[in-house]
């Protein structure tokens with residue numbers, strides 16, 4: 001089991017076997033993201049991937065969950081992903097779930113039939129970095145996909161039987177577009193009705209375009225209280241969700257929340273209101289935050 005460079009995975013994949021099937025991100029232009037700044041995208045050689053699976057099958061035979069890294073591994077051709085999923089199924093008899101990061105366009109390019117075929121081979125959950133439901137914010141951060149494409153991608157994945165975990169980013173719009181960002185994100189998530197919604201909080205990464213914009217006064221950070229208000233606004237506009245599990249358990253967030261939106265939205269908003277009223281004593285200390 002060998003890893004190259006920085007390897008990230010969602011918090012909910014903490015207990016999964018992480019398998020690198022590609023390096024970097026094929027988009028690699030988001031203005032806030034420095035994760036793969038020094039790691040050009042490339043598929044990992046199949047021979048290496050299969051060798052790692054064989055080793056993991058011997059060392060971790062009881063593995064039930066696997067996460068395929070790096071940034072948007074779903075961009076790999078369907079036959080290659082199929083071979084990888086077949087090898088995982090053979091190596092891990094107890095395998096129940098494979099997760100993967102994807103961009104909206106990766107999902108749309110795959111099409112429903114390919115997604116359904118991958119689902120049959122245990123690809124069970126896709127993590128999609130939505131960041132914002134606002135077309136203007138998505139354009140400013142060079143996300144590489146429109147909100148309309150994000151919506152269609154989530155709907156397509158769900159029709160194929162794949163669960164979707166949507167990740168949005170507090171603070172990414174700055175104070176000027178915060179309200180628009182929150183309302184549009186809440187509305188788009190409502191239309192998506194994903195199985196999971198996570199919120200992360202922006203942390204500026206030196207070397208990124210957004211860091212440069214901040215240094216030159218073109219982008220302003222928001223206070224913790226304003227970020228919590230933004231979260232409140234997103235929740236307020238997230239309506240009609242059927243079974244969406246909501247989490248803010250990422251280390252970048254100031255207040256960790258968890259619940260099912262159809263049942264717990266009022267409680268979550270009350271908790272936020274108490275945190276906003278209490279002020280800094282209720283927030284995760286700045287030095288404890290991380291990406």
Ligand code: SF4
Pocket residue numbers: 025026027028029030033034035036071072103129
């Ligand atoms: S798509 Fe994801 S991994 Fe790629 S640059 Fe954007 S935020 Fe980073």
